Amino acid sequence: MxxxxxxxxxVCYGVKRALDLAYDAAAQYDSIQTLGPLIHNPQVVQELAERGLGLAEDVSNIQARTVVIRSHGVTPEVLDALEEQKLEVIDATCPHVLRAQRAAHDLSAQGFTVLVVGEADHPEVQGLLAWGKRGGGTVYCVSSPSDLPSTLQEPLGIVVQTTQTRELLQSILDALDARGLNYELRDTICSxxxxxxxxxxxxxxxxxxxxxxxxxxxxxxxxxxxxxxxxxxxxxxxxxxxxxxxxxxxxxxxxxxxxxxxxxxxxxxxxxxxxxxx
Ligand code: SF4
CATH class of the missing domain: 3.40.1010.20 (4-hydroxy-3-methylbut-2-enyl diphosphate reductase, catalytic domain)
Structure with missing residues (x-):
């Protein structure tokens, strides 16, 4: 055959980077956990556990002294909580996700109403929404053109979940165009x-x-x-x-x-x- x-x-670049960081950390630290499963792959999560890299489902049940943040990234509130608990952090957030987080925060801080295009319950999107809110502005999650609020005020900024399709983004841009709304697009889709x-x-x-x-x-x-x-x-x-x-x-x-x-x-x-x- x-x-x-x-x-x-x-594996993509961001997941490979997270795995490399996690395996190195497992070899180096005695007391270490990932915040959520590092990747959606049961065999890898099991292998990491066998090497001493445990799993904490959320900040409230971390028992280790060192924590690995996975490639999806986290909210600023989670970073604050980790700092408050004086935990050592190994940040495996994919650089592409970091770029999207910064875009959401900066657009919001500059006075834009931020539209995050993505799936509302995905951890990366929850992070993007929270980074946008941390910027002080109004932030919406848009999973389809029908999610666009009926009243939207310019200036509008758009940030996209890294794994979204170009087709979905384009359908939302088309809907904004049809309403005569201008926007600044930060194209954060990862190829x-x-x-x-x-x-x-x-x-x-x-x-x-x-x-x-x-x-x-x-x-x-x-x-x-x-x-x-x-x-x-x-x-x-x-x-x-x-x-x-x-x-x-x-x-x-x-x-x-x-x-x-x-x-x-x-x-x-x-x-x-x-x-x-x-
Ligand atoms: S942004 Fe791209 S490279 Fe980074 S983890 Fe997601 S799919 Fe992988």
Whole structure:
């Protein structure tokens, strides 16, 4: 069986950086926890736990002296609380997310009404909203054009969740244009997600089956599986090679493989090796 790996797949720059920082910290500190699961990948979270990097669900139940902030970033209130508790902080916030946080804060501090384009319950977006509010201005979360408040006052500033699609952003800009509203756009979309989605769609059109590797609780991995299913009628979303069933691949000549931004190379390689051995 021919196995083709998508041109863009697996851990992005920000997640790789967070993992490197976390593994180094686990080796260096005795008393250390991440604030929330470092990534949506149960095997990696388990491996980190085995290396002594525990998990605190929120600031109120931190028991360690050192805390790792994950790539999604945190609110300024959380940073304040960590400082108050005099904890050592290893900040693995992705630099792209930091840029979006600064944009939300600075636009708000300059008097703009800030529109954060993104999913309201996503931790990164909660951070962006809070950084915007810390700037002292009015901040709204907009997940679709219908979320735009009926009265909006210029000047308007727009900040975008790093993993949002350009299509959603454009639909919101179009709605603002239609209302004759001017805005300042800080385009904080990170290309990693779009690159993975486009590469998965391209590959899924040219293979007999697709395997998507990554956490079942990872929204970006699940989204990749959904995209593949639009182009290929055999899609398998697995976390580990043991979930693959050989009979499912009978008669298949070429299988494509992609992986979410929270799937390390070791997991991708294990699945590739398993498929190539059949
Ligand atoms: S998807 Fe982009 S913004 Fe998000 S962690 Fe990865 S590199 Fe950073």
């Amino acid at each position: 021919n196995v083709v790996v998508a041109e863009h797949s697996g 990693a997600t779009n690159e993975r989605q486009k590469a998965a769609a391209d590959l899924a059109q040219n293979v007999d089956a697709m395997v998507v590797v990554g956490g079942k609780n990872s929204s970006n991995t699940t989204h990749l599986a959904d995209i593949c299913a639009q182009y290929c009628n055999k899609v398998f979303h697995v976390e580990m090679p043991s979930e693959l069933v050989k009979q499912d691949f009978e008669g298949i000549e070429t299988v494509g493989l992609t992986a979410g931004a929270s799937t390390p190379d070791s997991q991708i390689n294990a699945v590739v090796d398993c498929l190539r051995s059949w």
